[in-house]
Amino acid sequence: MNNKMTAITGNEAVSYAIKQINPDVMAAYPITPQTDIVEKYSEYVADGLVNTEFITVESEHSAMSACVGAAAAGGRVMTATSANGLALMFEILYIAASNRLPIVMPVVNRALSAPVNIHCDHSDSMAARDSGWIQIYSENVQEAYDNTIQAVRIAEHMEVRLPIMVMFDGFITSHGIECVKLLDDDKVAKFVGKYPPRYPLLDIDHPVTYGPLDLYDYYFEHKRQQVEAMRKAKKVVLEIGKEFEQAFGREYKLFEEYRLSDAERAIVVLSSTAGTTKQVVDELRAKGEKVGLLKLRLFRPFPYQEIAQVLSHLKAIAILDRSDSFGAFGGPLFTEIRSALLEAGKIPHNVNYIYGLGGRDINQNDIASIYADLEKIVKTSRVEEQVKYFGLRE
Amino acid sequence: MANLKELSKKEGFLSGGHRLCAGCGASIVVRQVLSALDDPVVVANATGCLEVSTTIYPYTSWRSPFIHNAFENAAATISGAEAMFRSLKKQGKIDKEIKFIAFGGDGGTYDIGIQSLSGALERGHNFVYVCYDNEGYMNTGIQRSSATPRGAWTTTTPAGKVISGKTQYHKNLTEIVAAHNIPYVAQANPWRWNDLVEKARKAFYTNGPAFINVLSPCPRGWRFDSKDTIEIARLAVQTNFWPLYEVENGVWKLNYKPKERKPIREWMEAQGRYKHLFSPENEYLIKEIQEDIDKNWEKLLAKCEGK
Amino acid sequence: MSGTKKLGWKEIPEGGLITKAGNSVTYETGSWRSVRPVKDEEKCTNCLICWVYCPDCSILVSDGKIKGIDYSHCKGCGICETECPVKAIKMIDEKEFTD
Numbered sequence: 001m002n003n004k005m006t007a008i009t010g011n012e013a014v015s016y017a018i019k020q021i022n023p024d025v026m027a028a029y030p031i032t033p034q035t036d037i038v039e040k041y042s043e044y045v046a047d048g049l050v051n052t053e054f055i056t057v058e059s060e061h062s063a064m065s066a067c068v069g070a071a072a073a074g075g076r077v078m079t080a081t082s083a084n085g086l087a088l089m090f091e092i093l094y095i096a097a098s099n100r101l102p103i104v105m106p107v108v109n110r111a112l113s114a115p116v117n118i119h120c121d122h123s124d125s126m127a128a129r130d131s132g133w134i135q136i137y138s139e140n141v142q143e144a145y146d147n148t149i150q151a152v153r154i155a156e157h158m159e160v161r162l163p164i165m166v167m168f169d170g171f172i173t174s175h176g177i178e179c180v181k182l183l184d185d186d187k188v189a190k191f192v193g194k195y196p197p198r199y200p201l202l203d204i205d206h207p208v209t210y211g212p213l214d215l216y217d218y219y220f221e222h223k224r225q226q227v228e229a230m231r232k233a234k235k236v237v238l239e240i241g242k243e244f245e246q247a248f249g250r251e252y253k254l255f256e257e258y259r260l261s262d263a264e265r266a267i268v269v270l271s272s273t274a275g276t277t278k279q280v281v282d283e284l285r286a287k288g289e290k291v292g293l294l295k296l297r298l299f300r301p302f303p304y305q306e307i308a309q310v311l312s313h314l315k316a317i318a319i320l321d322r323s324d325s326f327g328a329f330g331g332p333l334f335t336e337i338r339s340a341l342l343e344a345g346k347i348p349h350n351v352n353y354i355y356g357l358g359g360r361d362i363n364q365n366d367i368a369s370i371y372a373d374l375e376k377i378v379k380t381s382r383v384e385e386q387v388k389y390f391g392l393r394e
Numbered sequence: 395m396a397n398l399k400e401l402s403k404k405e406g407f408l409s410g411g412h413r414l415c416a417g418c419g420a421s422i423v424v425r426q427v428l429s430a431l432d433d434p435v436v437v438a439n440a441t442g443c444l445e446v447s448t449t450i451y452p453y454t455s456w457r458s459p460f461i462h463n464a465f466e467n468a469a470a471t472i473s474g475a476e477a478m479f480r481s482l483k484k485q486g487k488i489d490k491e492i493k494f495i496a497f498g499g500d501g502g503t504y505d506i507g508i509q510s511l512s513g514a515l516e517r518g519h520n521f522v523y524v525c526y527d528n529e530g531y532m533n534t535g536i537q538r539s540s541a542t543p544r545g546a547w548t549t550t551t552p553a554g555k556v557i558s559g560k561t562q563y564h565k566n567l568t569e570i571v572a573a574h575n576i577p578y579v580a581q582a583n584p585w586r587w588n589d590l591v592e593k594a595r596k597a598f599y600t601n602g603p604a605f606i607n608v609l610s611p612c613p614r615g616w617r618f619d620s621k622d623t624i625e626i627a628r629l630a631v632q633t634n635f636w637p638l639y640e641v642e643n644g645v646w647k648l649n650y651k652p653k654e655r656k657p658i659r660e661w662m663e664a665q666g667r668y669k670h671l672f673s674p675e676n677e678y679l680i681k682e683i684q685e686d687i688d689k690n691w692e693k694l695l696a697k698c699e700g701k
Numbered sequence: 702m703s704g705t706k707k708l709g710w711k712e713i714p715e716g717g718l719i720t721k722a723g724n725s726v727t728y729e730t731g732s733w734r735s736v737r738p739v740k741d742e743e744k745c746t747n748c749l750i751c752w753v754y755c756p757d758c759s760i761l762v763s764d765g766k767i768k769g770i771d772y773s774h775c776k777g778c779g780i781c782e783t784e785c786p787v788k789a790i791k792m793i794d795e796k797e798f799t800d
Contacts, residue, residue: 057513099716
């Protein structure tokens with residue numbers, strides 16, 4: 001098979017994936033901790049190793065705007081950002097999705113200001129969860145690399161045609177060096193294939209108008225079309241994951257169940273914390289504790305039915321959120337999971353741990369203490385505090 | 395030199411049935427600018443009167459490919475489209491010649507869009523940007539922009555008991571653009587259609603960024619009868635309020651000098667948005683505005699004569 | 702123009718795209734008018750000044766000559782009357798016409 005084993009950071013791996021994908025246009029603006037992606041990519045461009053027209057725009061708002069113009073023109077378009085850069089793109093994210101443009105964007109998760117914080121949390125991508133973009137979270141460098149490649153096919157699928165964000169943790173994954181299997185250039189090129197255009201502006205023989213004014217008689221219908229595309233995206237994520245597995249041997253689904261099926265207590269979490277949790281699960285299992293992990297990969301569209309199915313047998317679950325939604329009852333993952341659990345016949349005890357904001361670290365002992373909390377809940381059949389702020393100094 | 399008979403033979407990229415006001419300067423500007431083309435064009439448009447009135451779903455007045463993205467990013471949007479064209483051309487996937495133009499009102503160009511414009515100009519994309527300057531945020535109901543002239547009434551600079559209309563002079567965007575040292579910058583007017591069409595031709599066929607600022611009189615916002623749009627445009631030039639000039643590779647050239655400069659009063663008398671200036675306590679404003687116009691004219695002359 | 706049944710979300714192009722270029726010609730803004738331009742054939746010199754100043758593409762030109770006025774789109778702004786160098790166009794009240 002393929003697979004060169006390399007020690008590489010998340011940013012470098014993702015930049016390398018973009019190089020192998022070789023998009024027609026990239027419009028990007030630097031922001032910590034995404035910067036290495038654009039810096040490394042600039043080197044590829046300067047050395048003539050890619051076909052990409054790299055637009056060094058003057059802000060993230062212009063980055064996404066230029067991406068919209070380029071994607072509508074008719075070609076493969078990518079960018080990358082973090083935190084306030086993503087926030088600055090906010091209105092254009094909706095426009096990209098509503099115009100059905102399959103832009104691919106790695107997002108290096110970083111906290112939103114204020115105060116300014118350059119470290120990891122999920123407040124940036126969570127804030128964009130209503131924008132109509134497909135959202136996939138990566139646990140580690142390998143996943144960030146693999147997800148970026150799969151993202152191209154998911155977004156460009158004719159039944160989907162939606163932009164997609166691929167998340168991975170700022171500094172933890174973006175700057176952490178991990179051992180990763182990189183694919184050969186020709187294999188990636190074959191997997192992503194040629195860009196399938198749809199109503200390109202550059203097709204001057206068939207002029208189209210993008211972005212008209214909808215009055216109240218059409219807007220709703222256009223939004224309903226987006227809903228349908230999002231629904232289809234779930235199936236496409238699975239199809240592309242299957243194809244990737246067949247080609248390269250690594251499995252990708254809607255989520256990863258880690259020792260979950262016979263577990264009594266489980267943690268549900270996104271991204272790098274899942275890696276830490278897997279280690280704790282193994283240690284506790286060795287002591288005979290029936291614990292497990294659900295690592296969610298696809299956040300939008302939210303696979304609520306499948307999640308309900310795999311969680312309903314548990315006695316207690318801790319849902320870990322690395323972001324908060326001020327004024328809501330718990331963090332975003334908690335709200336979505338609880339809503340999904342209503343679909344199940346039986347709802348396990350569930351608690352929300354809001355953790356890691358602004359890069360506050362979480363380690364194995366912390367995870368083990370969460371499983372211990374869950375044990376208390378199972379024993380007493382009572383949840384004392386539904387939403388907890390973990391790792392905070394009072 | 396543009397020849398109307400020749401120009402009229404082209405089909406025209408804008409069709410009738412758009413819902414701009416009767417007598418709107420913007421559509422006259424767009425028709426004249428696009429008539430200079432001999433190639434296909436991709437049009438980007440900032441949110442505003444032109445964009446909204448020409449693309450009310452399910453109707454479009456555009457016979458060319460067209461994209462509206464948002465209010466402040468027409469220049470960034472067209473940058474992306476132009477970059478895609480260059481990329482595909484370099485890869486041998488496209489062999490046609492296609493031009494790129496962004497239209498924006500003064501709102502989307504002088505104010506909210508100035509960053510995006512500046513960035514696109516600085517990066518040197520091969521595109522044309524035409525600002526149809528109707529001196530206010532007209533689409534949202536006549537609010538002031540930085541292009542609104544001093545003394546003019548708008549809904550956010552009304553003529554009240556304490557303040558009489560807009561207090562600031564309008565921003566000189568054409569000179570700001572010229573300071574970007576792009577190959578072609580011009581100021582034009584739909585009255586002198588020949589001059590505008592020629593400038594558009596130069597802009598389209600210059601390699602690199604080109605910018606034309608075109609005065610676009612607005613019957614609704616400036617308060618004059620729809621039949622007088624071109625007359626108002628003429629007055630703007632003859633009072634030196636809107637000089638016609640171009641900056642080609644850094645060389646400033648004046649395109650029109652009125653034989654005798656008309657007083658700015660005449661320009662103001664023709665528009666209802668200035669009527670409050672004709673009360674005795676506001677006379678001084680007219681005087682100051684006249685002095686400002688004359689001062690700016692002298693400065694422009696000096697630049698054009700290479701002093 | 703009016704009276705056409707509006708299509709549902711499954712029937713319209715995805716993403717708000719309008720795929721029929723220039724289809725606004727089917728929207729008749731001529732109904733906005735209260736006065737209409739009438740050309741004096743004898744005075745007209747085919748200078749095409751009215752054509753270059755018409756905001757609504759409503760001066761119809763063929764082979765360098767004015768063929769007529771597109772009354773389905775003309776909004777009656779009156780610019781053509783004002784600008785015609787030989788005063789060949791007059792704006793007449795719509796009440797004078799039966800069409």
